[in-house]
Structure formats: C-alpha cells, structure tokens
Amino acid sequence: MRAWGVPLALLLVAGCGAVRPQPMMMAAEFRPPPVVDPNSMARKLTAMQPDWPRGPRVDCKKSKCVALTFDDGPGDYTTKLLGILRERGVRATFFVVGEMVAADKHHNLRRIVDDGHELGNHSWSHAQLTALSTSGIRYQLKHTQDLVERIAGIRMTLMRPPYGSTDKRVAAETKREGLAQILWNVDTLDWRDRVPSIVAKRAGKAKAGSIILMHDIHGTTVEAVPRLLSTLEHKGYTFVTVSELYGKPPAPGREYTER
Ligand code: NI
Numbered sequence: 001m002r003a004w005g006v007p008l009a010l011l012l013v014a015g016c017g018a019v020r021p022q023p024m025m026m027a028a029e030f031r032p033p034p035v036v037d038p039n040s041m042a043r044k045l046t047a048m049q050p051d052w053p054r055g056p057r058v059d060c061k062k063s064k065c066v067a068l069t070f071d072d073g074p075g076d077y078t079t080k081l082l083g084i085l086r087e088r089g090v091r092a093t094f095f096v097v098g099e100m101v102a103a104d105k106h107h108n109l110r111r112i113v114d115d116g117h118e119l120g121n122h123s124w125s126h127a128q129l130t131a132l133s134t135s136g137i138r139y140q141l142k143h144t145q146d147l148v149e150r151i152a153g154i155r156m157t158l159m160r161p162p163y164g165s166t167d168k169r170v171a172a173e174t175k176r177e178g179l180a181q182i183l184w185n186v187d188t189l190d191w192r193d194r195v196p197s198i199v200a201k202r203a204g205k206a207k208a209g210s211i212i213l214m215h216d217i218h219g220t221t222v223e224a225v226p227r228l229l230s231t232l233e234h235k236g237y238t239f240v241t242v243s244e245l246y247g248k249p250p251a252p253g254r255e256y257t258e259r
Pocket of ligand 1: 072
C-alpha cells in the first residue's frame with residue numbers, strides 16, 4: 001500500500017491547479033510540469049545525456065580546427081542541413097532562438113542534440129539585449145534555457161547575443177545563467193548576400209581557430225554548406241563544436257571570438 005502513496009500524492013499535486021499550465025508543451029511531451037526542486041531536475045536531465053556533445057574529441061592545439069555556427073533557427077532548412085552534416089560526418093554549433101524552438105514542427109532540436117552537435121542560446125525573440133532592462137535580459141536567456149532543457153534535456157552553456165550586441169549588463173546576466181558569450185571572427189554575411197557561392201567563399205577564408213557565423217534559416221546558406229565543407233576539408237581543417245574548439249568549457253560571462 002505504501003508504494004502507492006508517492007505517485008498518488010504527485011497526481012493530486014498535478015491535478016490541483018497549483019502548477020502553471022503549459023498547453024503548448026503538454027502535447028509534445030509526457031513529462032509533467034516539474035513540481036520538484038529545479039536544481040535536482042537539472043541534475044537529473046544532465047545525467048540523461050552525460051556525454052553530450054558526443055563524438056571523437058579533437059585536440060585543437062594540434063589540429064587545424066574551425067567551428068561552424070548556425071544562428072536563428074531551428075527553421076525550414078534545418079532538417080536539410082542536419083542531413084548534409086550527418087552525411088559528411090561534421091558537427092557544428094546551433095545558436096537557437098526560443099520562439100523558433102517553440103514553433104519547431106520537425107523535432108530539429110532533439111535531432112541537433114542526438115547527432116552530436118552543440119546547442120547555444122540566442123535569446124527568446126532575437127532581441128537586442130543591450131536595449132532591454134536587466135529583468136528583460138534575464139527573461140530572454142532563462143526562458144530559452146528552460147524550454148530547451150524541457151525538450152532536449154540539455155542545459156546550454158553557450159550563448160550568442162543577437163547582433164553581437166553586448167555590454168557589462170549582458171555579461172553579468174550571461175554569467176549568472178552559466179553562459180559563455182560566443183561571438184565570431186568570420187562573418188559570411190549570408191543574411192545579406194543570398195548567393196551560395198559567395199557564402200562558401202567567405203567561409204572558406206577561415207583560419208585555424210576561427211568561429212564562422214552563418215544562419216540556418218536561409219536556404220542559400222544550407223546550399224553553400226557542401227561546397228564550404230569541401231574547401232575547408234581540402235585545406236586540412238577539422239570541424240569542431242565551439243566547446244571542443246577551446247578544449248574546455250568556455251567561462252560563463254566571458255566573450256570569445258576565436259580560439
Ligand atoms: Ni541572430
């Protein structure tokens with residue numbers, strides 16, 4: 001009889017209406033809203049995927065490494081991009097926007113994680129964080145952290161400020177949320193120039209330790225990927241996630257633009 005006590009108590013708590021309803025999430029997953037201490041929930045979720053991101057470890061002190069990064073998704077072309085990256089055995093880092101994750105109908109977020117890519121926080125609504133109040137910055141970061149954690153079981157450790165716009169307040173809030181600020185040193189300007197050959201050419205100019213900025217919400221960028229992979233492979237580069245590029249977890253709050 002005693003064994004029934006705990007589940008019964010949980011059912012009563014879940015049914016009493018004290019928990020904030022989350023209609024959007026309820027259909028997609030069967031986990032009830034957390035009624036436990038959030039810290040213990042985070043530990044449990046981390047334990048579900050202890051070796052994330054997966055894949056062979058590369059020593060970027062010895063190898064010529066570049067980190068491909070894709071922002072603003074997941075979007076309409078993310079599934080196609082994931083297929084290309086999987087086929088070529090390449091891993092990248094995706095800086096996702098919370099609203100896009102919420103609207104993602106193709107389970108791309110889970111697939112990004114399952115394929116061994118790294119995830120980073122790119123705010124909830126692609127807001128310019130420096131223009132927000134401190135509580136506004138906190139909301140943009142935390143709301144995205146929480147949604148990604150509920151869907152993918154991952155607490156992200158990287159973020160990229162939209163428009164690369166950051167200051168001391170943004171730095172303080174990212175540090176508080178446990179997020180390193182990842183900028184870039186190769187800008188493909190793929191949002192402006194929707195021409196695959198131009199995007200591939202700009203990415204191809206990366207140096208060892210570069211972080212390359214692209215956007216997986218543009219079909220032309222995804223079309224550029226096979227070519228830029230070939231160019232960089234030919235030059236002897238290994239593709240790594242941002243955390244792999246540094247060989248250790250980047251420090252929360254700090255800004256990074258290259259290795
Ligand atoms: Ni962006």
